[in-house]
Amino acid sequence: xxxxxxxxxxxxxxxxxxxxxxxxxxxxxxxxxxxxxxxxxxxxxxxxxxxxxxxxxxxxxxxxxxxxxxxxxxxxxxxxxxxxxxxxxxxxxxxxxxxxxxxxxxxxxxxxxxxxxxxxxxxxxxxxxxxxxxxxxxxxxxxxxxxxxxxxxxxxxxxxxxxxxxxxxxxxxxxxxxxxxxxxxxxxxxxxxxxxxxxxxxxxxxxxxxxxxxxxxxxxxxxxxxxxxxxxxxxxxxxxxxxxxxxxxxxxxxxxxxxxxxxxxxxxxxxxxxxxxxxxxxxxxxxxxxxxxxxxxxxxxxxxxxxxxxxxxxxxx
Amino acid sequence: xxxxxxxxxxxxxxxxxxxxxxxxxxxxxxxxxxxxxxxxxxxxxxxxxxxxxxxxxxxxxxxxxxxxxxxxxxxxxxxxxxxxxxxxxxxxxxxxxxxxxxxxxxxxxxxxxxxxxxxxxxxxxxxxxxxxxxxxxxxxxxxxxxxxxxxxxxxxxxxxxxxxxxxxxxxxxxxxxxxxxxxxxxxxxxxxxxxxxxxxxxxxxxxxxxxxxxxxxxxxxxxxxxxxxxxxxxxxxxxxxxxxxxxxxxxxxxxxxxxxxxxxxxxxxxxxxxxxxxxxxxxxxxxxxxxxxxxxxxxxxxxxxxxxxxxxxxxxxxxxxxxxxxxxxxxxxxxxxxxxxxxxxxxxxxxxxxxxxxxxxxxxxxxxxxxxxxxxxxxxxxxxxxxxxxxxxxxxxxxxxxxxxxxxxxxxxxxxxxxxxxxxxxxxxxxxxxxxxxxxxxxxxxxxxxxxxxxxxxxxxxxxxxxxxxxxxxxxxxxxxxxxxxxxxxxxxxxxx
Numbered sequence: 001x002x003x004x005x006x007x008x009x010x011x012x013x014x015x016x017x018x019x020x021x022x023x024x025x026x027x028x029x030x031x032x033x034x035x036x037x038x039x040x041x042x043x044x045x046x047x048x049x050x051x052x053x054x055x056x057x058x059x060x061x062x063x064x065x066x067x068x069x070x071x072x073x074x075x076x077x078x079x080x081x082x083x084x085x086x087x088x089x090x091x092x093x094x095x096x097x098x099x100x101x102x103x104x105x106x107x108x109x110x111x112x113x114x115x116x117x118x119x120x121x122x123x124x125x126x127x128x129x130x131x132x133x134x135x136x137x138x139x140x141x142x143x144x145x146x147x148x149x150x151x152x153x154x155x156x157x158x159x160x161x162x163x164x165x166x167x168x169x170x171x172x173x174x175x176x177x178x179x180x181x182x183x184x185x186x187x188x189x190x191x192x193x194x195x196x197x198x199x200x201x202x203x204x205x206x207x208x209x210x211x212x213x214x215x216x217x218x219x220x221x222x223x224x225x226x227x228x229x230x231x232x233x234x235x236x237x238x239x240x241x242x243x244x245x246x247x248x249x250x251x252x253x254x255x256x257x258x259x260x261x262x263x264x265x266x267x268x269x270x271x272x273x274x275x276x277x278x279x280x281x282x283x284x285x286x287x288x289x290x291x292x293x294x295x296x297x298x299x300x301x302x303x304x305x306x307x308x309x310x311x312x313x314x315x316x317x
Numbered sequence: 318x319x320x321x322x323x324x325x326x327x328x329x330x331x332x333x334x335x336x337x338x339x340x341x342x343x344x345x346x347x348x349x350x351x352x353x354x355x356x357x358x359x360x361x362x363x364x365x366x367x368x369x370x371x372x373x374x375x376x377x378x379x380x381x382x383x384x385x386x387x388x389x390x391x392x393x394x395x396x397x398x399x400x401x402x403x404x405x406x407x408x409x410x411x412x413x414x415x416x417x418x419x420x421x422x423x424x425x426x427x428x429x430x431x432x433x434x435x436x437x438x439x440x441x442x443x444x445x446x447x448x449x450x451x452x453x454x455x456x457x458x459x460x461x462x463x464x465x466x467x468x469x470x471x472x473x474x475x476x477x478x479x480x481x482x483x484x485x486x487x488x489x490x491x492x493x494x495x496x497x498x499x500x501x502x503x504x505x506x507x508x509x510x511x512x513x514x515x516x517x518x519x520x521x522x523x524x525x526x527x528x529x530x531x532x533x534x535x536x537x538x539x540x541x542x543x544x545x546x547x548x549x550x551x552x553x554x555x556x557x558x559x560x561x562x563x564x565x566x567x568x569x570x571x572x573x574x575x576x577x578x579x580x581x582x583x584x585x586x587x588x589x590x591x592x593x594x595x596x597x598x599x600x601x602x603x604x605x606x607x608x609x610x611x612x613x614x615x616x617x618x619x620x621x622x623x624x625x626x627x628x629x630x631x632x633x634x635x636x637x638x639x640x641x642x643x644x645x646x647x648x649x650x651x652x653x654x655x656x657x658x659x660x661x662x663x664x665x666x667x668x669x670x671x672x673x674x675x676x677x678x679x680x681x682x683x684x685x686x687x688x689x690x691x692x693x694x695x696x697x698x699x700x701x702x703x704x705x706x707x708x709x710x711x712x713x714x715x716x717x718x719x720x721x722x723x724x725x726x727x728x729x730x731x732x733x734x735x736x737x738x739x740x741x742x743x744x745x746x747x748x749x750x751x752x753x754x755x756x757x758x759x760x761x762x763x764x765x766x767x768x769x770x771x772x773x774x775x776x777x778x779x780x781x782x783x784x785x786x787x788x789x790x791x792x793x794x795x796x797x798x799x800x801x802x803x804x805x806x807x808x809x810x811x812x813x814x
Contacts, residue, residue, distance in 0.1 A: 174686065194662060194663055196643055197643055199644045258664075
């Protein structure tokens with residue numbers, strides 16, 4: 001809990017500083033925009049966090065999002081599928097891809113990094129091939145206006161992706177922090193062998209984390225497609241898997257596995273988005289964007305390690 | 318008697334206000350084997366870590382050769398001729414023997430290029446290997462060596478550092494009987510060469526065999542010392558626990574119901590050509606003896622579905638059981654307490670509570686959501702029932718002593734009402750007090766009708782706790798001894814076949 005509190009304080013401080021320097025930070029439009037992005041990336045980061053908790057990693061989600069976007073556009077505008085069916089299909093495909101990753105990781109014991117790296121390359125290529133490398137869009141949205149509103153609209157001025165994040169966040173919080181499945185996830189991440197000896201079917205637990213990661217990437221993919229409204233198959237979702245991993249790590253997930261909370265992941269996502277916003281608002285050259293992000297993540301992780309060492313030393317000494 | 322080589326006088330050490338050592342005196346004379354014994358938490362490790370430069374004493378003095386010394390670091394201790402063989406070996410699997418012996422102080426040539434002088438490393442390593450009577454090349458990779466040999470490499474390393482005092486912390490905890498005998502021989506040989514050895518162990522029979530003197534610690538203070546002539550098991554136990562252990566092993570008081578759990582023609586992946594058949598009665602403790610590597614752990618793992626068996630059948634209470642995975646075994650009420658607590662028995666970074674409830678978690682949950690209250694209550698019951706010494710059930714299980722960790726593992730299975738309980742080296746590295754508690758618990762479980770299989774390399778333990786003993790040798794079952802046939806010689810004969 002202290003970890004989340006620390007990063008939350010950092011988030012608040014950052015907001016105060018940005019607001020003090022440039023009051024435009026607090027303008028309704030800006031806050032709305034940030035919360036929309038937090039919603040989109042938050043859902044993705046929760047998926048990344050779940051996999052990290054099992055001691056794995058999922059590098060494929062950015063490419064899955066591109067594939068989902070392309071397929072969704074084709075299903076809706078070219079095939080004229082009913083909106084609900086199209087959404088179900090693409091989210092289902094995303095979850096199925098995650099399931100395949102899970103199988104490769106647990107049955108064939110291939111390292112998650114390799115499996116999902118191949119996924120990252122493969123789905124990107126597939127998306128570009130399917131779309132003939134041409135940018136896809138949704139046209140006027142004939143026949144699926146409700147879907148567009150649901151994905152990119154707002155309720156009481158709160159962007160819907162943020163509401164989705166809250167909903168998914170609460171569900172996943174219960175799952176992770178309160179359910180038997182969540183406990184198994186942590187146990188498997190900390191010590192898969194001991195979990196297996198305790199009669200837990202560790203393969204299924206690990207696989208399911210990849211399925212959830214794929215599923216959440218699929219949902220994010222649908223929301224993101226309507227947010228950008230045009231999907232360029234070669235760049236849509238580029239690096240997003242890294243943002244998601246960064247947010248999860250910043251939020252307290254350990255790449256060693258067995259550690260992490262939903263609240264931490266969401267705060268981590270928010271911190272990254274506020275940082276992006278800060279770069280824009282404070283007139284920092286946008287070319288420095290990545291440098292700023294990298295620096296802040298490094299500071300966060302180093303600070304966390306130093307705190308951990310100090311408390312560990314206190315315990316021993 | 319000669320003057321002491323090392324004197325630790327009135328050593329006091331506190332950790333965060335908790336006194337770990339209280340004015341402890343400890344001496345080592347030249348060319349002697351002094352055993353340091355005491356229950357876990359008695360302060361043996363702390364005292365040895367001060368000598369090894371890991372910790373520094375708060376009060377008290379260290380004299381080496383009559384000169385006052387103080388070790389601020391491990392390297393200072395090493396340069397003054399103290400070698401510390403830790404229980405967990407500090408060797409690198411991916412280097413050869415010579416590379417390990419010279420790790421961190423490799424001889425180099427080629428001036429500024431600093432190239433490794435492999436020839437020199439190997440020559441010097443071979444000298445020490447020969448001195449220990451080892452038939453191993455200095456170019457053997459560590460990963461291919463047995464644990465016993467790896468330990469010898471640690472000793473060779475200490476010797477190459479000109480150690481005059483060798484601290485051996487539980488050196489035989491993972492050795493077989495023959496390997497143990499070999500190690501004790503080396504200890505004697507080193508003594509005759511003038512090396513002093515501090516032998517820290519729970520195995521009292523070894524100590525009676527090899528020690529010239531015994532120093533006992535209890536609750537961080539000196540509890541007494543025994544000269545060579547005074548060393549007996551009873552006196553050591555009494556000094557360690559501060560009272561008589563009137564009945565260390567609890568013997569059966571009712572006849573078991575035979576044939577409750579039967580294993581027929583079991584073939585393990587490691588010894589696919591050997592068929593193992595035996596049965597355990599309800600209420601019976603079957604000891605499974607043999608040398609390490611005889612295939613006992615493999616049998617336990619096959620029964621419990623950890624490693625899928627190549628063939629065979631099992632019958633529990635007259636019903637055939639199919640076990641393909643640990644989950645199947647758990648569903649049948651067949652539970653394993655594995656030998657490697659930290660790797661297989663516990664999720665070491667999780668709390669006592671989370672570990673205890675792990676296999677039975679669904680019982681404390683409705684529709685998949687855990688009731689924290691029910692879970693906590695179950696864990697608190699377990700802690701109380703098994704007398705686990707912990708501040709709270711939220712404590713990280715890794716912070717408990719070995720004996721208490723073992724009790725947590727037992728508690729997690731007891732909550733599920735075992736039918737068959739298989740224990741692999743149940744008291745390895747556990748102190749005398751906790752050992753007695755575990756023996757008592759096993760007997761109580763047997764009395765309640767559990768069929769128990771206990772794998773043990775500790776001969777005294779096998780003889781003490783078993784109703785019958787099955788003995789294995791290189792993957793086959795060489796014999797089953799009834800209670801009245803049980804003696805050390807009979808078991809050894811079957812174990813070496």
